[in-house]
Amino acid sequence: MEIIVKIENVSKSYNKTPVIREMSLDIEKGERVVILGPSGCGKTTLLRMIAGFIHPDKGRLSINGKSVADNGKCIIEPESRQVGMVFQDLALWPHMTSYKNIEFGLKMKKISKAEIKKRTDTIFEKIQMTRFKNAYPGELSGGQQQRVALARALVTRPKILLMDEPLSSLDTDLRQVLMRGILRLQEELATTMIYVTHDREEAFSLATRVVVMEFGKIKKIGIVSEIKELLLEQQIDDKKVS
Numbered sequence: 458m459e460i461i462v463k464i465e466n467v468s469k470s471y472n473k474t475p476v477i478r479e480m481s482l483d484i485e486k487g488e489r490v491v492i493l494g495p496s497g498c499g500k501t502t503l504l505r506m507i508a509g510f511i512h513p514d515k516g517r518l519s520i521n522g523k524s525v526a527d528n529g530k531c532i533i534e535p536e537s538r539q540v541g542m543v544f545q546d547l548a549l550w551p552h553m554t555s556y557k558n559i560e561f562g563l564k565m566k567k568i569s570k571a572e573i574k575k576r577t578d579t580i581f582e583k584i585q586m587t588r589f590k591n592a593y594p595g596e597l598s599g600g601q602q603q604r605v606a607l608a609r610a611l612v613t614r615p616k617i618l619l620m621d622e623p624l625s626s627l628d629t630d631l632r633q634v635l636m637r638g639i640l641r642l643q644e645e646l647a648t649t650m651i652y653v654t655h656d657r658e659e660a661f662s663l664a665t666r667v668v669v670m671e672f673g674k675i676k677k678i679g680i681v682s683e684i685k686e687l688l689l690e691q692q693i694d695d696k697k698v699s
């Protein structure tokens with residue numbers, strides 16, 4: 458299998474407090490990796506380093522076989538890393554219609570008008586939002602905004618889709634629906650997905666592989682059944698202690 462993201466001995470501190478500690482991880486093309494761990498364990502920091510918004514103090518990050526950050530230096534800027542990102546707070550532009558929000562990334566890339574229209578129309582059909590093309594984010598429900606944010610990240614056809622707790626503000630039913638939508642789109646587009654959450658059920662529904670993080674380190678990596686087993690054993694141990 459082809460490795461698309463390589464994390465080698467990466468460390469990151471904020472004000473001398475280590476947040477990521479000598480972490481190493483290989484992610485294969487087309488995988489859905491879920492980073493699971495409690496709040497504050499460093500999940501967002503890891504994702505932001507892959508995106509290129511912040512850089513490791515030590516270690517190396519490579520994407521598609523190319524070093525993008527090495528020992529405190531940024532080598533490839535975020536806009537050239539071919540990653541798309543969806544955040545918890547979505548960050549849709551409130552003054553732009555959903556169509557404009559999605560089209561924006563393509564305009565930045567200087568893609569022809571005809572191609573922009575084709576891609577934007579197609580993605581609106583995929584997220585079943587064609588009726589809401591001209592609506593502003595403030596006129597859409599939480600779930601609809603979520604779909605627009607997802608489409609905005611995917612329309613530029615990123616090689617890697619980074620998602621930071623994108624469903625955590627939504628109720629359970631809607632989360633189920635959107636998880637199915639995310640899975641469908643990811644499979645159709647064969648994008649590699651790295652998804653951060655503290656929610657076990659979300660991790661188990663979405664992942665092909667789960668990375669359990671604790672205090673800036675990887676505690677365990679495995680397929681869903683292995684991680685379920687580990688967490689179950691841990692619960693039994695916790696009960697024995699208490």
Ligand code: ADP
Pocket residue numbers: 471472476494495496497498499500501502503
């Ligand atoms: P998670 O996503 O797992 O909740 P984060 O990566 O957001 O964890 O944060 C890890 C730790 O780093 C937390 O203790 C957080 O307070 C701290 N932290 C995150 N961003 C900054 C920052 N910009 N400056 C200082 N500390 C930060």
